[in-house]
Amino acid sequence: MSKQFASAGDMEEKQISFSEIGEGLWAFTAEGDPNTGVIIGDDSVMIVEAQATPRLARKVIEKVREVTDKPISHLVMTHYHAVRVLGASAYEAPTVIMGDAARAMVVERGQEDWDSEFQRFPRLFQGHEEIPGLTWPTTTFNDRMTVYLGNRRIDLMHLGRAHTAGDIVVHVPDENVMFTGDIVEYHSACYCGDGHLQDWPWTLEAIREYDLAAIAPGRGDALVGAEMVNAALDNTADFVRSTYQPAARVAARNGTLREAWDAVRAECDPKFADYAIYEHCLPFNVARAYDEARGIDTPRIWTAERDREMWELLQG
Template sequence: MSKQFASAGDMAEKQTSFTEIGDGLWAFTAEGDPNSGVIIGDDSVMVVEAQATPRLARKVIDCVRGVTDKPITHLALTHYHAVRVLGASAYGAPQIIMSEPARAMVAERGKEDWESEFDRFPRLFQGHEEIPGLTWPTTTFKGRMSVYLGRRRVDIMQLGRAHTAGDAVIYVPDANAMFTGDIVEDRSACYCGDGHFHDWPATLERVRRFDLDAIAPGRGGALQGAEAVNRALDSTADFLRSTYRPAARVALRGGSLKEAWDAVRAECDPKFADYAIYEHCLPFNVARAYDEALDIDTPRIWTAARDKAMWDALQGG
């Protein structure tokens, strides 16, 4: 087993793409790196997900400027993770929107998450010196809110706990398209280290009930058409089941975290080993599944020190 997290050795630049998934809707994707979204209204633009640094955010802004000169007035953040939010300062001073639970998680664990992810993802945090500090929303909501970009309505909703307790989706009704954040992935591992395995499948089914024409997932390519949308929903659910069940069986019989790791690998490797960030996510996913099986409902805060202790336990087990 490697002595470092898989992502720590991934320093190759990723090829980005900018795909129109509906009228005035765009998905910025980067070969398994965090995606962003763009919603162009009558007179202004909303960006979904800020990226990890201002440097990466400027790549999104350059894409926006390639299709519209309308001002970016809103930044919607689906959750609190550092790789999604710390590039916010590059957008000027837009209205920054998060769910109330997501803001609470910034307050509770945002600094620790930043430090942890900084160690895990050195490539994504190149240019980190520009980050002015934690990203705080200027607007929060509970349950649902709507933003009007001229006549275009954008619904920002909490559909249930999944990747985190504060997840939101961004739905554009006139195009029947959704930006799901990391609730849905396409050919990318789900990061479950702060997730809720018991709740996540039901949240996926709430997404499915929209009968969407397009999804921009958290990672992976843009999904257009019912077949692609449902395939990604199904594969995300399968990934969750295949991770949780083997780990839970080990935890509930009193087995070790290393035994849970081996059991999850036996189930998941044949199906998901070629997925983006699979090796990186696996130890965090096993640790969280193990905890949740033991009725630890609130994910324990990841710190750089806890990351290393967990990794050492898996290597030395």
């Protein structure tokens, strides 16, 4: 292979930041690694995204304990990916929430996703021996659910398909702040391998309608202020369109996957080549864009074997 597989060569620890993005609202970020959100209510705390392992989850808990001693009562996962959910056991939260669609994906492809991401992100899965198994919610919902932490209202919503078919967002109305998971990224490549690329920009517009004061994105720095929020929404939409449209043009003329790869690179490299996990995501993004353009609505399941085959075909 011409490049080391996925993020196998990325073994350097990232610098953690813990930023307050609204009163009692915090974003745990780490230079393009998966983010976690923290919502402090009257009597307890909600965590948004669990991290990949209990080891990484404990780093989040350390930061939480610097700002509050309230118990962690709720853990919310915006979607099913292993790097987001497999650290759940460390929080010991009595209520674990996913959307119905995300839970269905754990049933359908949770173990395959774990095996796949384990080889893609070896650094994130250090200490994996502690993971007790797949993460299962105690509570699910379809389109919308409201949780109260005392008087603090938190709305959980499915606004549309994007990064996966089952993405949810977490909105805190009293501060007009949203935790978006991987629907929104900031100076990090969007992972589109399980995505719905034609729907994704419309879901971003549904987020924009909230005129948010701040967003905690899936990866990258917290987005504070309307200018930064809107720039990130625009940039994420541009990334998704720049991935899908060249692949769709190739598919429309019955071109090959390799031709789609060349077309997507020609469009995306000048704009996004310096983004976190860009080269990592590219083969999976192009494969999914090409499939979707050929009418395959449900993303094909990534397995550890399929990962390697696609990487060798496109990045090799």
